[in-house]
Amino acid sequence: MAFIPFFVAWMFIFKTGYSLCFPAENNIAINNSSSSLMAVPSNLPNQTEILDLSQNRINEIHIQDFASLHRLRSLNLSINRIKNIANASFRSNQKLECLDLSKNELLNIECQFLHNVTSLKYLDISYNRFLSLTLGIVFRFLKNLEYLGLGSKEAMNLQRSDLKEISRKQLQEVSIGLESLSEYDPGTLLVLRTKKLHLVLPSAGSSSLFTMILRDAFMSSNTLKLSNIECYEECSNYIIGFKALGNFSRVSNLLLENLTMTWQDIMGIIQPIWDTKIKNLSITKITLSDIRSAVFQYSDRVLESLSIRELRIIVFYFTQSIIYNFFAKIKVVNLTISNSDLIFMTCPEQGNYYKFIDFTNNSMTSDFFFQDCHFLNLLETLILQQNMLLHFYKVSSMTQYMKSLVHLDVSQNHLTLNEKTNCLWTNSLKILNLSSNRLTDAVFSCLPSNIEILDMEKNNINIVPKRINNLEMMKELYLGSNKLVRLPECNNFRNLEILFVEENSYHEPSSSFLQTCPRLTRLNAAFNPFSCTCHLRDFSRMKENTQIDLLGWPESYQCIYPEKLRGTLLKDFHLSEVMCNTGLLLMIILGSMIALAAIMGLTCHFLDLPWYLRMIYQWTQMRRRVMMTDILQLNENLTYHAFVSYSQHDSRWVKEQLLPNLEERENPFRICLHERHFIPGKGIIENIITCIEKSYKSIFVLSPNFVQSEWCHYELYFAQHQVLSEQSDNLILVVLEPIPQFMIPSKYYKLKSLMAKKTYLEWPKDKSKQRLFWANLQAAIGIKLTTSKEETLM
Incomplete structure (x- = not known):
C-alpha cells in the first residue's frame, strides 16, 4: 500500500526479540553466518557493531576473541557447538546490548562470562544442555535486561529458586522452552515480573503438570504466548488446562502457536477462553486434522480481536459451513483470517460487532462473497488483499449495505471491469486500495464519489479520462507503476493534495497541470522516461518555482532522450527561453x-552601393561583349576605337578628363573628334557619317547642353541608324550631368528611347568612384586594333 489507513484495528501479535538485535542502516555489520567456521575470525574490523556468527562449528569462546571490538552492540552465536565461554570474554564489550547463545552445548547456566556486560538488554541462552535452570548471581547485575530466553535440551526440573535472581526485575519478555520439563514446582512462574511470557509447552501427558503450568502462566503476565500444542487423538488435558483460566487470570492478550488438532478440540479450547477476561486472541500455525460439527456456546461476550493465521486443513472432504457458521455467529470487533485456505465467508448474523475484518492472502472470490449482506452496518475496515477476486462491480455491490465502511483494501487480486457495468458503492467509503490488479482506464467511471484516498498502483491504466465521475473529495491519488502517457489533470478532483505517478511511461510532463491542481503539496513522478526537450523545461523547474514536495528529487529524475543527454539529472538540464x-x-x-x-x-x-554594383555589372557585360566580337572583321574596317560626340560647352571635360584617360594609357585608344578628324571641304553630315563608320564605338557625352546642340542630334541619329542597320552595340552613353525629362525636346524622342532601354554610364562627382567609371568606359571600348591607320585618311 502506498498510504497508511486512518484506522488500524488493534490486534494482539506476540513477537520475541527487539529491533536492536538486527542491523540498522548506519551500523557496521559483519555477517559470517553459515561459513563453516571452527573459531571466531581474528581479522574482524575494530569498528564492527553488529556481528553474526550463527550456524557455524565454533566450539569455544576465548578472552581475546572479541577484545578489540569496543563498539560491538549485537552478537549472534546461535546454532554452534559452543561448550565453554571464558569468564572475561566480553569485558571489553561494554556497549553489547544483544547476545544470542541459543542452541549450543553450554552446561553451566550461571554464565559467569556476563560479568561487566552492564548494557545487555537481550539475552537468549535457550536450548543448551543445562542440567538446571538455576540462574547465577550475575543475572542480578544485568540492570538493563529486557528480554531473556531460557530452556534446555536435557530433561530438567523447574523450581522457584531457579528464577530468584531475576524475580525483582521488571522485564519486557521472558521465553522459556519447557519441552523437556519433567517436574514443576507450583508457583515458579509467578516469581517472574514480565509484561510478556512465552512458554513452549511440554506434551500434555500429565494433566496435573500441564494444568499447574497453565494456571501459573495465566496469572503471571498480561500477555501470554503458548507454543507447541499438539494432540492427534486425545486433547482433554489441554482442554482441562485451559479451563483453569477462570476469573483469576491476568491474561488479556493470548497467542496460541503451532497447534495440531481437530476442529472439535479447537472449539474445546476456545470455549473457556471466550468466557474469560481475555480481550485479544491470536492463533497462529494451525493444522486441522479433522473437521466435524462441534458444540459451541455462543455468549453475549464481545472479544476485542480474534486473529487466525496460517490455517492448514489436511482433510479433503468436510462441510465448509461448519467453519463459516462459527465466524458468522461469534461476537468480535476485529477479525483477522490470513494466509489460510479460506475460500468463502458467509454474511454474519444480525447483531454482530465487526468493525475490522482482514482476510489477507486467502483464496476468496467475489462472485457471492458478502453479496446482499445487510448485517455489517458497523464495519469500518475491510481488507481482502491477495485473494482471487475477479469482478470489480461485485466488489462495489458487496459494499452497498456497509453503511459505516471507510477503508476497503482489495489490492493484489485479479480485478477487471467491463466498461458498460454500473457500480454500486456505499457513500461512507473514504479509502480504497485497488493496487496490483488488472484494471484499465474504465475504472474511473466506476469509483465511489466520496473517496478521499485512492490507490491504483500497478494496474494497466494508460490515461486518466477527462470525462469521469466527479471526485471532488479526492485528496490522495496513487497511480505509480502503470502505463500513463501523460500526467492526470485535476479538473475532476480539484482538492487533490498528494499525487504519486512514479514508474509510468510519460516522456514530457508539462507543469501546466499544476494550474488544475491548486492544492497539490506532494508529488512523486520519479523513474519515468523523461525526454529532455522544451516541453520538459517548466517541469524541471517545478522544485524551484513551487512549494510542492517532489519525492525522489533530484536523483530519481533523469533524461532518457535525446541520447546525448541520457543519464542527465533534470535539475542539470537547461534550455534557453529563445529556443x-x-x-x-x-x-x-x-x-x-x-x-x-x-x-x-x-x-x-x-x-552608394547600388551605383557600385551597377557599374560592376556594366563592366562585366561590356567585357563579355568584347570577347564575343569578331576582331579580324573589325580590324579590316575600323580606324578609331571611338568617336566622341559632345557639346562645345562640355569640351573642357572632354579634353581634360576623357582624352587623357583614354589616349594616355599603356595601350592607348584612338579617339576620333570632330575638331581633329573632320576633313575640310566635305559636308558636315558626310564627315559625321564617315567618322561613325570608321569608329568601333560612338561615345555620346550627354548633358543639358547636348540636347541643345543641333549637330549632336545629327550625330546621335546616324549612330543609332548604324546600330539598327548593322545590328551592333556601338553606342556608349555617358551622362555628364542629369538631364530632366522635361528638358529633352520632342525631336529627341530617340534619345529618350535609348536612355529608357540602354544602360548608360554616369559621371560621378565623387573622386573615389571615378576610377571605377574609367574602368567601365575602357572596358566598353576595350578592343585591340592591330592595323595602324592615319588620322588623315579622309
Missing part, C-alpha cells in the same frame, strides 16, 4: 531581418 518560445524566436528573427534590412539600406545610402 523554447516560438513567439519570441519569431520576433527575434523578424527583428533581426528588419534590423539587417535597415543596416543594408543605410549602408547603401551612405556608401
Whole structure:
C-alpha cells in the first residue's frame, strides 16, 4: 500500500526479540553466518557493531576473541557447538546490548562470562544442555535486561529458586522452552515480573503438570504466548488446562502457536477462553486434522480481536459451513483470517460487532462473497488483499449495505471491469486500495464519489479520462507503476493534495497541470522516461518555482532522450527561453531581418552601393561583349576605337578628363573628334557619317547642353541608324550631368528611347568612384586594333 489507513484495528501479535538485535542502516555489520567456521575470525574490523556468527562449528569462546571490538552492540552465536565461554570474554564489550547463545552445548547456566556486560538488554541462552535452570548471581547485575530466553535440551526440573535472581526485575519478555520439563514446582512462574511470557509447552501427558503450568502462566503476565500444542487423538488435558483460566487470570492478550488438532478440540479450547477476561486472541500455525460439527456456546461476550493465521486443513472432504457458521455467529470487533485456505465467508448474523475484518492472502472470490449482506452496518475496515477476486462491480455491490465502511483494501487480486457495468458503492467509503490488479482506464467511471484516498498502483491504466465521475473529495491519488502517457489533470478532483505517478511511461510532463491542481503539496513522478526537450523545461523547474514536495528529487529524475543527454539529472538540464518560445524566436528573427534590412539600406545610402554594383555589372557585360566580337572583321574596317560626340560647352571635360584617360594609357585608344578628324571641304553630315563608320564605338557625352546642340542630334541619329542597320552595340552613353525629362525636346524622342532601354554610364562627382567609371568606359571600348591607320585618311 502506498498510504497508511486512518484506522488500524488493534490486534494482539506476540513477537520475541527487539529491533536492536538486527542491523540498522548506519551500523557496521559483519555477517559470517553459515561459513563453516571452527573459531571466531581474528581479522574482524575494530569498528564492527553488529556481528553474526550463527550456524557455524565454533566450539569455544576465548578472552581475546572479541577484545578489540569496543563498539560491538549485537552478537549472534546461535546454532554452534559452543561448550565453554571464558569468564572475561566480553569485558571489553561494554556497549553489547544483544547476545544470542541459543542452541549450543553450554552446561553451566550461571554464565559467569556476563560479568561487566552492564548494557545487555537481550539475552537468549535457550536450548543448551543445562542440567538446571538455576540462574547465577550475575543475572542480578544485568540492570538493563529486557528480554531473556531460557530452556534446555536435557530433561530438567523447574523450581522457584531457579528464577530468584531475576524475580525483582521488571522485564519486557521472558521465553522459556519447557519441552523437556519433567517436574514443576507450583508457583515458579509467578516469581517472574514480565509484561510478556512465552512458554513452549511440554506434551500434555500429565494433566496435573500441564494444568499447574497453565494456571501459573495465566496469572503471571498480561500477555501470554503458548507454543507447541499438539494432540492427534486425545486433547482433554489441554482442554482441562485451559479451563483453569477462570476469573483469576491476568491474561488479556493470548497467542496460541503451532497447534495440531481437530476442529472439535479447537472449539474445546476456545470455549473457556471466550468466557474469560481475555480481550485479544491470536492463533497462529494451525493444522486441522479433522473437521466435524462441534458444540459451541455462543455468549453475549464481545472479544476485542480474534486473529487466525496460517490455517492448514489436511482433510479433503468436510462441510465448509461448519467453519463459516462459527465466524458468522461469534461476537468480535476485529477479525483477522490470513494466509489460510479460506475460500468463502458467509454474511454474519444480525447483531454482530465487526468493525475490522482482514482476510489477507486467502483464496476468496467475489462472485457471492458478502453479496446482499445487510448485517455489517458497523464495519469500518475491510481488507481482502491477495485473494482471487475477479469482478470489480461485485466488489462495489458487496459494499452497498456497509453503511459505516471507510477503508476497503482489495489490492493484489485479479480485478477487471467491463466498461458498460454500473457500480454500486456505499457513500461512507473514504479509502480504497485497488493496487496490483488488472484494471484499465474504465475504472474511473466506476469509483465511489466520496473517496478521499485512492490507490491504483500497478494496474494497466494508460490515461486518466477527462470525462469521469466527479471526485471532488479526492485528496490522495496513487497511480505509480502503470502505463500513463501523460500526467492526470485535476479538473475532476480539484482538492487533490498528494499525487504519486512514479514508474509510468510519460516522456514530457508539462507543469501546466499544476494550474488544475491548486492544492497539490506532494508529488512523486520519479523513474519515468523523461525526454529532455522544451516541453520538459517548466517541469524541471517545478522544485524551484513551487512549494510542492517532489519525492525522489533530484536523483530519481533523469533524461532518457535525446541520447546525448541520457543519464542527465533534470535539475542539470537547461534550455534557453529563445529556443523554447516560438513567439519570441519569431520576433527575434523578424527583428533581426528588419534590423539587417535597415543596416543594408543605410549602408547603401551612405556608401552608394547600388551605383557600385551597377557599374560592376556594366563592366562585366561590356567585357563579355568584347570577347564575343569578331576582331579580324573589325580590324579590316575600323580606324578609331571611338568617336566622341559632345557639346562645345562640355569640351573642357572632354579634353581634360576623357582624352587623357583614354589616349594616355599603356595601350592607348584612338579617339576620333570632330575638331581633329573632320576633313575640310566635305559636308558636315558626310564627315559625321564617315567618322561613325570608321569608329568601333560612338561615345555620346550627354548633358543639358547636348540636347541643345543641333549637330549632336545629327550625330546621335546616324549612330543609332548604324546600330539598327548593322545590328551592333556601338553606342556608349555617358551622362555628364542629369538631364530632366522635361528638358529633352520632342525631336529627341530617340534619345529618350535609348536612355529608357540602354544602360548608360554616369559621371560621378565623387573622386573615389571615378576610377571605377574609367574602368567601365575602357572596358566598353576595350578592343585591340592591330592595323595602324592615319588620322588623315579622309
